[in-house]
Amino acid sequence: MDHKSIINLLFDRDESALAQIQRQYGNLMRSIAFNLFKSDTVVEECLNDTLMDIWNTIPPEEPASIASYACMLIRRRTIDRVRYENAQKRARPEGSEYTEACEELLLLDDISEEIVDRLDLSRIINEFLADQSRTNREIFISRYYDFEPLDSIAARLHLSRSSVGTRLFRMKNSLKEKLEKEGVEV
Amino acid sequence: MTNHERFLDAMNGIDEGFLQTHIRKKCPTGADRAKRYAMAAGIYAAAIIAVAVILPFVIRHGEDPKPIPGDDPVVAESSADRTDEPEVRQIDVADIDAKYNGTDPEKQSDKVTLDEVKAIISAARQAYAEYDVIVLTDGTLLPTKAKLQDLDVELNELYEHERNTLFEEYDEYFNNVFTVIEEMLDIRFPDNSRYERDDPENYGLPGMYAMNLADTGFATAGELANAGDDVYAEWIMTDLMNAKTVHYFDSNSTEDETELLYPTAEEFEIWQAVAVWRAIKELPMTTHEVTTEPPEETTEPPTETTTTTAPPPPETTTTTTTTPPPETPITPIPETPTSPLPEAPTSPESEITTTKAVTTTLPPENPTPPKTIITFAPVTYPPVTTAAPLVPVGENAVHVHYGYNNPEGWDNISEPYSPRPKETYITFCNCVLKITIDKTNYLKSDTKAVVTVTLRNNGSQSVGLRQSLIYYGPPMEDKSHLIDDVKYSDGKSTIISFAEGYYAKYGLIQPYETITLTEEVDLSVFDYDAPWTVTATVHFIPEPTMDNRAFPTEADAAKVRTAVLEVELPHTDPPPVEYPSVEHETDMERYTLTLDKTHYTKGDVIDATMSLEKFEGYYDVLHPFHNDRYLLDYLEFYEDGVLKESYRIPYDNGFEIKDYYEFYRGDKVNFKALFSTENASPDSKWVIKAGFRIGMSFNLNYIELEVPHD
Numbered sequence: 001m002d003h004k005s006i007i008n009l010l011f012d013r014d015e016s017a018l019a020q021i022q023r024q025y026g027n028l029m030r031s032i033a034f035n036l037f038k039s040d041t042v043v044e045e046c047l048n049d050t051l052m053d054i055w056n057t058i059p060p061e062e063p064a065s066i067a068s069y070a071c072m073l074i075r076r077r078t079i080d081r082v083r084y085e086n087a088q089k090r091a092r093p094e095g096s097e098y099t100e101a102c103e104e105l106l107l108l109d110d111i112s113e114e115i116v117d118r119l120d121l122s123r124i125i126n127e128f129l130a131d132q133s134r135t136n137r138e139i140f141i142s143r144y145y146d147f148e149p150l151d152s153i154a155a156r157l158h159l160s161r162s163s164v165g166t167r168l169f170r171m172k173n174s175l176k177e178k179l180e181k182e183g184v185e186v
Numbered sequence: 187m188t189n190h191e192r193f194l195d196a197m198n199g200i201d202e203g204f205l206q207t208h209i210r211k212k213c214p215t216g217a218d219r220a221k222r223y224a225m226a227a228g229i230y231a232a233a234i235i236a237v238a239v240i241l242p243f244v245i246r247h248g249e250d251p252k253p254i255p256g257d258d259p260v261v262a263e264s265s266a267d268r269t270d271e272p273e274v275r276q277i278d279v280a281d282i283d284a285k286y287n288g289t290d291p292e293k294q295s296d297k298v299t300l301d302e303v304k305a306i307i308s309a310a311r312q313a314y315a316e317y318d319v320i321v322l323t324d325g326t327l328l329p330t331k332a333k334l335q336d337l338d339v340e341l342n343e344l345y346e347h348e349r350n351t352l353f354e355e356y357d358e359y360f361n362n363v364f365t366v367i368e369e370m371l372d373i374r375f376p377d378n379s380r381y382e383r384d385d386p387e388n389y390g391l392p393g394m395y396a397m398n399l400a401d402t403g404f405a406t407a408g409e410l411a412n413a414g415d416d417v418y419a420e421w422i423m424t425d426l427m428n429a430k431t432v433h434y435f436d437s438n439s440t441e442d443e444t445e446l447l448y449p450t451a452e453e454f455e456i457w458q459a460v461a462v463w464r465a466i467k468e469l470p471m472t473t474h475e476v477t478t479e480p481p482e483e484t485t486e487p488p489t490e491t492t493t494t495t496a497p498p499p500p501e502t503t504t505t506t507t508t509t510p511p512p513e514t515p516i517t518p519i520p521e522t523p524t525s526p527l528p529e530a531p532t533s534p535e536s537e538i539t540t541t542k543a544v545t546t547t548l549p550p551e552n553p554t555p556p557k558t559i560i561t562f563a564p565v566t567y568p569p570v571t572t573a574a575p576l577v578p579v580g581e582n583a584v585h586v587h588y589g590y591n592n593p594e595g596w597d598n599i600s601e602p603y604s605p606r607p608k609e610t611y612i613t614f615c616n617c618v619l620k621i622t623i624d625k626t627n628y629l630k631s632d633t634k635a636v637v638t639v640t641l642r643n644n645g646s647q648s649v650g651l652r653q654s655l656i657y658y659g660p661p662m663e664d665k666s667h668l669i670d671d672v673k674y675s676d677g678k679s680t681i682i683s684f685a686e687g688y689y690a691k692y693g694l695i696q697p698y699e700t701i702t703l704t705e706e707v708d709l710s711v712f713d714y715d716a717p718w719t720v721t722a723t724v725h726f727i728p729e730p731t732m733d734n735r736a737f738p739t740e741a742d743a744a745k746v747r748t749a750v751l752e753v754e755l756p757h758t759d760p761p762p763v764e765y766p767s768v769e770h771e772t773d774m775e776r777y778t779l780t781l782d783k784t785h786y787t788k789g790d791v792i793d794a795t796m797s798l799e800k801f802e803g804y805y806d807v808l809h810p811f812h813n814d815r816y817l818l819d820y821l822e823f824y825e826d827g828v829l830k831e832s833y834r835i836p837y838d839n840g841f842e843i844k845d846y847y848e849f850y851r852g853d854k855v856n857f858k859a860l861f862s863t864e865n866a867s868p869d870s871k872w873v874i875k876a877g878f879r880i881g882m883s884f885n886l887n888y889i890e891l892e893v894p895h896d
Contacts, residue, residue, distance in 0.1 A: 028213055068205040072198055079194065098194075105190035116189050122199030129204055141208045145197050155802075155851075156212070 035147035036078040050074040097147035115183035276319035616645025621753040628757040642700040718755035786895040792861040796876035799854040819877035823861040826870040
């Protein structure tokens with residue numbers, strides 16, 4: 001079933017749309033959630049919450065792509081869950097790529113928070129991604145949007161793991177420079 | 187909220203187009219993939235045709251006369267007029283290429299070639315070695331004091347003598363040489379120079395991709411891995427300039443680094459030197475290796491003796507690397523040669539007096555250590571004696587170690603049967619960080635390892651500790667995590683322990699205080715083939731008055747020192763028995779058929795297992811004209827080509843693909859069947875055949891295996 005048909009079902013308040021989304025994009029959504037939280041139970045909870053979010057927000061929302069919309073929602077849901085668990089110290093999301101990604105991005109903390117507060121981060125990230133090659137963009141999004149492990153990215157893109165790591169390292173430095181530059185201009 | 191968390195949140199707002207492209211790439215439809223393969227094949231064919239047509243033309247017209255090396259008059263070597271001063275040889279950076287490569291700037295094209303870049307690198311290094319001063323484009327005089335060949339002499343002794351001086355020299359050498367290379371590339375290739383790839387590229391075809399990446403050797407060439415993309419000279423320069431940084435980033439896989447950073451073995455020397463430089467310069471940690479022998483001083487009489495009985499306490503092994511505080515330079519402890527340990531008597535009720543650790547070998551039938559009274563010779567510190575653990579070695583012997591504490595208060599017995607050849611530790615702020623593992627070797631059957639991480643303050647002053655960087659909770663005002671960053675890793679996955687409950691009150695560890703964290707590590711989640719490590723990290727605060735919360739001020743954060751301790755969890759299993767097996771592998775999946783015995787006789791039951799493992803892609807198109815989507819089809823037993831017994835798997839125990847993405851990369855399905863050989867003739871040929879239903883065609887794939895029998 002194509003994107004348009006699913007949106008139409010949602011607008012008609014037909015619950016089969018959710019089943020269809022789960023069938024077509026369930027594994028994609030699960031993979032994002034599982035990268036963030038290595039627990040099948042939590043992943044299923046987040047998936048269900050996301051389906052509920054989709055049901056509640058469409059309509060009035062009419063996303064251009066139901067897949068990317070669903071990915072965005074489950075990503076947000078699972079990150080919130082990871083942070084909640086971390087803050088409460090209820091359970092450790094062991095093996096979570098979120099922790100790894102946070103450690104990788106610690107260099108951004110060198111920039112003053114006041115400066116970052118003033119920046120339009122989404123715009124800067126989009127400009128930054130637009131400047132990247134297609135492969136680099138794919139790596140960056142896979143790592144920091146999907147939280148995909150480096151090994152998996154490397155296997156999928158037929159690169160060596162160190163090559164993926166190197167590219168990410170350069171991109172992070174480049175992003176940091178861009179943020180610093182934008183911060184000065186602001 | 188920290189910056190990196192804000193950044194991760196802001197990633198939610200990335201452009202819809204980027205996301206859709208990403209999702210298409212991650213989950214391509216069958217049509218997408220077919221299109222990509224077709225396009226790649228077309229480009230490849232076009233390239234072959236183009237080369238075939240253009241090559242003869244190039245050969246006929248490409249014979250430009252090369253300028254004569256050394257003919258260029260612009261090489262400016264200063265000749266000193268005064269004979270009483272040594273001659274200073276200097277060269278302009280703009281002239282190096284002409285001098286060593288005979289390049290004529292007027293006749294060069296704008297096209298960047300790999301060979302030319304390599305020649306420039308080589309010339310830069312040569313000029314740096316031969317001249318005293320290089321004049322840069324802005325007129326700066328660059329003295330070439332630090333020569334690589336001089337530095338190499340001391341390379342082997344790097345960890346023992348004058349390291350700090352050598353770091354600076356290496357630093358200077360590489361900075362200088364890279365500056366020269368950068369300027370030469372800048373002069374030779376203007377900004378609009380183009381590096382054109384010889385071969386078309388499409389990352390959907392891994393073979394082509396690998397070939398081209400290897401050909402170019404530069405990471406950036408691979409980065410723009412799409413047909414028609416050009417790589418500009420500035421990219422190549424950036425790569426060269428970033429070489430040091432890249433090495434710093436990933437030091438684990440040297441093969442990849444070599445392939446990634448340097449085109450040929452010519453650059454291996456630089457790579458090696460950079461790697462050494464990187465290890466020393468970028469990680470200014472001091473590692474001291476000490477032997478098991480204490481200083482041989484005899485000012486105090488022995489105060490204790492120990493009678494050892496089994497089971498003794500676990501073996502202690504310690505490896506520590508720390509960053510020393512700036513105001514407290516650490517004096518390296520000189521390594522002393524390890525002499526063989528004396529043999530302990532194995533007879534009961536014996537006695538021995540020694541200044542060294544003792545080892546003995548016990549028969550396997552009686553592995554309990556004898557009641558040996560060991561008296562250690564007088565030393566300057568309280569010789570608290572300790573019995574080290576039983577260490578099973580092979581099948582025929584059990585080794586026992588006895589030893590005593592070293593001046594720092596820790597066991598230091600590891601030779602000669604420890605999995606680590608030497609103990610390495612250092613005191614930091616008079617503290618010692620230690621990891622103890624309960625076994626010297628873990629087998630596959632071991633489900634857990636008991637790991638003890640200990641921090642002890644051996645000094646007379648309290649030491650401030652800081653909370654973990656990865657702790658996200660609210661600041662703790664009166665206490666700080668002690669060992670708050672313990673990781674168990676198999677190289678692929680890492681389990682992080684927050685060591686909850688193990689605190690230092692008020693963020694301080696008091697003099698002679700010891701705090702211990704003991705945890706059971708679940709080994710079942712680790713990859714047995716990968717190295718396992720336990721890492722403990724402690725953040726020290728040199729000034730007790732500093733803010734010890736997780737996120738202190740920048741000024742305070744800069745003063746924090748970190749001690750990292752890493753210990754390997756050794757794990758080796760006896761080699762497994764190899765059962766008869768046949769395996770067929772395509773670029774997408776692996777088919778396997780395995781038997782349960784190496785040899786069969788009439789009457790035995792053949793336990794055959796077939797399996798299918800998907801390691802690339804997923805099945806989104808499977809049996810397009812069939813309703814069923816079974817992967818495993820049948821297991822059959824043939825005798826001289828005659829079918830004797832058969833399991834039709836969809837009916838007996840099928841594995842149906844129920845969903846669009848059900849059988850994904852990493853998935854594996856098995857089916858096991860038992861075949862009786864009661865009625866089989868020993869003279870006939872026995873064959874097990876396994877059938878699979880894979881792929882887009884109607885053809886069923888099968889593999890077969892002859893059963894070895896009497």
